[in-house]
Amino acid sequence: MPEPADHSSFADPLNIDHLKASLRTRAFGQVLRYTPSTTSTNADALLALQQPSATPTPHGSVFLTECQTAGRGRRGRTWHSPPQGNIYTSVIVLPAAGTTRVGPWLSWIPLFAALATADALVAATGLPISVKWPNDLLVERKKIGGILCEQTSRPDKTIAVVIGIGLNINAPLDSFPEELKAGATTLAAEAGRLVDRAALLTELFLRLEQRLDGLLTDGPTGMIDEYTQRCSTLGRTVRVSLEQERIVEGVAESIGPDGCLRIRVSSDSAQPPSPSLLEVRSAEVVHLRG
Ligand code: BTN
Secondary structure (H helix, E strand, O other): OOOOOOOOOOOOOOOHHHHHHHOOOOOOOOOEEEEOOEOOHHHHHHHHOOOOOOOOOOOOOEEEEOOEOOOEOHHHOEOOOOOOOOEEEEEEEOOOOOOOOHHHHHHHHHHHHHHHHHHHHHHHHOOOEEEEOOOEEEEOOEEEEEEEEEEEEOOOOOEEEEEEEEEOOOOOHHHOOHHHHOOEOOHHHHHOOOOOHHHHHHHHHHHHHHHHHHHHHHOOHHHHHHHHHHEOOOOOEEEEEEHHHOEEEEEEEEEOOOOOEEEEEEEEOOOOOOOOEEEEOHHHEEEEEO
16 A cells, blocks of 8 residues: 655646656647646637637647646546646647548547556556546546547648546545545555656657557557557446446457447347447447446
8 A cells, every 4th residue: 555645745836848848759749838727628729729720739739737627527527627736638639641531540549548648657657557448547446537539620621639638646635526536546646656747748748649650550450459458447347328328237348440348248228139249439438337
């Protein structure tokens, strides 16, 4: 059991100059828009993508803040975003010039982002980070971070994706609302020390860029294997709430070629019953327990 992190001298401002100087990426973070506080970095990035090209938001542009007043989670939920100590960032990802099949590329973004984020967290702390399908980041069964990918069409009709990443790092756990405390944790609580956020962000942007390069050059096959190894959902019995109040139970068996979760179904509230191996996609899933 790690020692609780000492927050007694808690003053951990993000050093943006230090962060910029330490980047090891071609694109990710090279345009970096930092504000001490904002509503939501995803909202900021989506808005920026609609602006005329005089304010460029190239591939890899990053929005970063210390505090969100209206942080967004998946399926319209809010993302608890207390000031100081955590990471709230959004990265703009554009399909490479000449990408003809945007659909498969889009379906892999949430999973590649989760894998890259897990890589960065492991590199920074050595903690046993796993991914709950599709893209929750866990230590043991507790959530340490989440990812919200939002897609938009730019004024020139091209597609852009915003990958929003929220990570519980150094904010004291007792600042979390009661309903979140049981299921959430922070990196500092798990590691027993405060974590250098600038160093973690440097690693995060690098891993995101490298994983995306790999996806473009090699396709998703290798990544499916690595994702499978990281994914703690696989092999577990899960209970999935789908739209229209449909509940499916079964064993999470594998990841499909488009990033879907394949479940060996043991019970299904739908009439008529679904096939015994059901493929669910993240957009259809209201809640997954397991
Ligand atoms: C989830 O529900 O698990 C996804 C949470 C994603 C939160 C991040 S914080 C940075 C970015 N801005 C937002 O408003 N949301 C994402």
